[in-house]
Amino acid sequence: MSSLPVFFFVFSILLSQFPTNSIASDFCIADLSQPDGPAGYPCKDPSKVTVDDFVYSGLAVPSGNTTNFYNSAIRSINIEQFPGLNGMKISMLRADLDVSGVTPFHAHRVAELLLGVEGSVVAGFIDSNNTAYYKTLNKGEVLIIPPALLHFFYNVDSTPAVTYSFYPSDEHHVQIIDFALFQSNLPSEMLDKVTPLDHAEVQKLKKLLGGTNL
């Protein structure tokens, strides 16, 4: 093509053909100061958005103190931790497992892509026909875990392990069953009824994990 002199027309005319607020439709950084809704949070004013709204560095640092019963820690990264995920339908989690560390049984509504980052873990899940699937996962290997199935992983090496998880939703909802059952306020007499555990075992686990309404 040719005709350079007319580029002023292009500039003024073409821009005028795009609504000044159309930038809002490319992305929607969460404004956490407003209440969210079923689809996420209202958008931050696009004119105040910078590249930093799209970057998150928290996966790079350990997710927490692993001096605990499980010798492990996790950091769940949803919209509330990384507002740039709002409406992007993806989120993540970092798990740190010290030697003999364990991430106990947990589940969430969406699928999970589990990535080995450091060390080696045995990772597994159980399907709704009660069949278990498990394998050792090394650095750079991934395991796809179907939605809502109980899964776990634990360090099988003599060095700490790190895993990253990725979810096709901007909010994943990790429920850890040890805590749901024994760190919650569900009365012991109910737990006696709805689990196969006897009263003594229920009491022991509630004391261990910090549950209330013993």
Next chain:
Amino acid sequence: MSSLPVFFFVFSILLSQFPTNSIASDFCIADLSQPDGPAGYPCKDPSKVTVDDFVYSGLAVPSGNTTNFYNSAIRSINIEQFPGLNGMKISMLRADLDVSGVTPFHAHRVAELLLGVEGSVVAGFIDSNNTAYYKTLNKGEVLIIPPALLHFFYNVDSTPAVTYSFYPSDEHHVQIIDFALFQSNLPSEMLDKVTPLDHAEVQKLKKLLGGTNL
């Protein structure tokens, strides 16, 4: 596993790994004081949510006075009636049909699972090739009705009938054609044009059902 004394660590550390507002992502009780949007209503403050926000008792009581032209009544239960449905993608309806009661032709954008609760009804729908499907539905039987197809049901027994309907959407949009056509403000001369009915019939039905712009 073992080592009880460390459970204080577990308690403090694990909780600290979950954002205090993460509860918002498990559910979103509608705050009806705010305007809704295409995906539903903004969420009520999670710290104010109780189990009662998840319970609805209105299906248990008759849906209304059946002393009317159809000897029937319905109660449509969407987010506005049961805020706990917000974002849950399910809603419901109760219909009460007195002896000889009828729920006239209606449709809505999503599928319907119609459950017989009391008595017996003949329930049917018509597909877009103008083929009718109908059958007597007794207590505990269900009929699945595809999205947006006209359907109806009427009591065929000598006792009152009750049905419950369930929809895979937190807002269903029941449009009853008798009312859409003859209880609305659509001018009679338009109805004359766009229905196969003559003017006298249109006038008669508008008077019967309470339409305006005769």
Next chain:
Amino acid sequence: MSSLPVFFFVFSILLSQFPTNSIASDFCIADLSQPDGPAGYPCKDPSKVTVDDFVYSGLAVPSGNTTNFYNSAIRSINIEQFPGLNGMKISMLRADLDVSGVTPFHAHRVAELLLGVEGSVVAGFIDSNNTAYYKTLNKGEVLIIPPALLHFFYNVDSTPAVTYSFYPSDEHHVQIIDFALFQSNLPSEMLDKVTPLDHAEVQKLKKLLGGTNL
């Protein structure tokens, strides 16, 4: 309107304007003889579809023998049990709870609308912040349970109880944790690692519930 004689034109012309296979797009009864896919099963030949493909009577009968450890039974109704649900985004379940019957902790990827049908149950769920929500549910009352959260219910009356559940998906995936953990083939040494239970308790539960790889 008027002009009766031309109705032959209408008949022939209008029909000719709709593809003879358009009926396929109103519904898609599952052809279970073919493999399914992520969105469901291929459609049965529409010309062979009758009203019976849209009706299911199995909710009306007890879901199974309740003479078991839980004094309860459930029947899960997905596409495989009711092919008419294919693509309709809704499915259901019936639970029968004898006196003192229990439906133990379970979860699934989609929300659940739990309906009291007979008797009274205490129904509850635990959110991902480990807060428990529970209430007595009587006939005609519903509880909405958010996706993927552990929930339970048990009979609190002196008569048998029946509940129906409805799900906004044509496949729900009930995973009962007692069976996932202790009726599965997951080796005991793994369960020792990833649950807070000691070896003796794990063995006891596996024996009780029929697990393998003790």
Next chain:
Amino acid sequence: MSSLPVFFFVFSILLSQFPTNSIASDFCIADLSQPDGPAGYPCKDPSKVTVDDFVYSGLAVPSGNTTNFYNSAIRSINIEQFPGLNGMKISMLRADLDVSGVTPFHAHRVAELLLGVEGSVVAGFIDSNNTAYYKTLNKGEVLIIPPALLHFFYNVDSTPAVTYSFYPSDEHHVQIIDFALFQSNLPSEMLDKVTPLDHAEVQKLKKLLGGTNL
């Protein structure tokens, strides 16, 4: 950049990084010889796809003979008429209205964008609160009609009118209520029951429109 000689590397290496069947994931032309499913039809072999699979010319020609009771005709264009729409979540319809032509009340599960192409029509819809919305639509003007609401349009000019409709689904399911009720096989005695019309009117309309089971 520079270094021309290496372009052979680029060519061979880069291509080898894309699976030869990856083309299948850009589009999925319907193979109508196979049964469809809830999400559409299986894909035609990508190696046999040409640009003609993406082009449809049928909107350009009249949709049918308008010498009928409604002085109008429509052509509904779904996957079955245009296999390139498979999985593309959009479809269309052409309506031809002769002078005094009418497209009678109809509905479908998805929204409709109605475009005036020739002449002028009055187009309207009725919401589920029985409020009517209608306006004259001229060439190049559009009316957005919400999902599943009854709508209609008719020619108000002294020349033929043409409209195109666009739907955010690759299958729209037009149900015309005149035909659903009076061209179907639904027995007259049922229509007597579930419509506000008396027997004589039902018989008259069934005869007019070609219904069976009088």
Next chain:
Amino acid sequence: MSSLPVFFFVFSILLSQFPTNSIASDFCIADLSQPDGPAGYPCKDPSKVTVDDFVYSGLAVPSGNTTNFYNSAIRSINIEQFPGLNGMKISMLRADLDVSGVTPFHAHRVAELLLGVEGSVVAGFIDSNNTAYYKTLNKGEVLIIPPALLHFFYNVDSTPAVTYSFYPSDEHHVQIIDFALFQSNLPSEMLDKVTPLDHAEVQKLKKLLGGTNL
């Protein structure tokens, strides 16, 4: 049916069965004064909605001044231009191409149905296997373009051409690569790196199209 006198009951009872705010669920006209979210804008007060909220006339007029480098202009119509599209999952665009006019390479996340309205254009797209598909599109013909693939069209006739495009989303996000690359603020040294163009060519195009950070 019969019994006219009771129609007052019908009127009062039936209306009372529909929540006064249920109208909000049939449609959700965007309230542009509030921030949008991932699913669109909050709804305008339904009591203030009129038929004009559902009508848009801007497609009928030229989309802009075509005296520019491309001899063309486009008008993109999203929620911000037509608030009635909010939540309706459909939007549109008008392109005007003067003689020898071009709509340069662009893409967007959703599919496009391109309709020839006036004149003739050559329209084409390139798939992710780098295969080009193109054809002359005349009045009334449509081309379906898969999501996110680069496409273009240009006038091949001796008269101006007009096209309309329809998208299965209430926000489409047209990105024109000439402007993204050469009208943006991306520094020239970066463009030198990430395009196969040399520095002189990059500078020339930035000057032509009005880019900054030369």
Next chain:
Amino acid sequence: MSSLPVFFFVFSILLSQFPTNSIASDFCIADLSQPDGPAGYPCKDPSKVTVDDFVYSGLAVPSGNTTNFYNSAIRSINIEQFPGLNGMKISMLRADLDVSGVTPFHAHRVAELLLGVEGSVVAGFIDSNNTAYYKTLNKGEVLIIPPALLHFFYNVDSTPAVTYSFYPSDEHHVQIIDFALFQSNLPSEMLDKVTPLDHAEVQKLKKLLGGTNL
């Protein structure tokens, strides 16, 4: 709870309540021997599924030979490469960038979460208002890139760099514009028309990148 002897009942009864083919609904490993459809591939026989169907090791190894014009290589991992992703709504990509390596401008229909794995890259994207966002991304840092926007990254360190990308779709459709334009079969005379490049530049780039129809 108690009563061990009855566990045989549990075992036989509970299992009999779950359809033997219900396992198909937890996951759907792609059967690549069958044609896919808009929602993915038909499911592999569940009885033949092993844990290896859920594991992929290809991210751990270099994605290809980086001795090329871009000093880089990528490996795109969709269902065709990892059948376990079928229906899981997530997929991934590995990029290897040698010193001074570049991943040129590309786009795809879904969002991308770009993770720094080794070394340091400058990563950026341009929105549909032609505003550029870019930043240096180090090991463990992530950048979220909105759907369908042009983006790029290049090595800014003196050591090789590796990145992983994750997408909320089981098929992402990377289109690299250099190849779409200059490695395709689109005739040069068309490229002259629809790009701002002159004929000589088009010819040069087609020769460089291996395009046909010069």
